[in-house]
Amino acid sequence: MPNKNESAALSRFTGSLVRRAQQRHVAIWLEVVSTEVTSVQYAALDVLHAQPGVNQRQLGDELDVDRSTIADLVARMVRNGLIERTDDPADKRSYVLFLTPAGKKQWATLRPRVEEVERILTARLAQKDTLELRRLLLALLPER
Incomplete structure (x- = not known):
């Protein structure tokens, strides 16, 4: 698990945020829509x-x-x-x-x-x- 400094650094990069948002989307999709x-x-x-x-x-x-x-x-x-x-x-x-x-x-x-x-x-x-x-x-x- 990233520490606070690593999390802050990752939040600076749009690509990291897009990737994390996509991972969240996939997890919700699998839970709510369909596997x-x-x-x-x-x-x-x-x-x-x-x-x-x-x-x-x-x-x-x-x-x-x-x-x-x-x-x-x-x-x-x-x-x-x-x-x-x-x-x-x-x-x-x-x-x-x-x-x-x-x-x-x-x-x-x-x-x-x-x-x-x-x-x-x-x-x-x-x-x-x-x-x-x-x-x-x-x-x-x-x-x-």
Whole structure:
């Protein structure tokens, strides 16, 4: 366990704070949402719920993951029966993606739990501070 001086030093670095916040998010996710569906998988379910029929590249762009990562993610979710992929009628080299009935059910089950994670993570922040935190975190990310 770090002593007070080490903790103060680690708090000076944005990367350390982001890493620690991410670790807290993962711990809360595993406790509240699911030990089987990751936050990235849930994000994919959420995108496909809002935009059924996007192709794999579009889903990867929405999730900000590279081509090999999205291919693995989609393959795993297809194997788990959460999404289905069919040939894109506009481009036979591409797939379009849809939630299966099990995927729709999973999304509906997990949605309130994901909202609870958000509530837990931001419980000590005023709403304006939560919005400011999101704005600042987005500013750290590269422009898309």
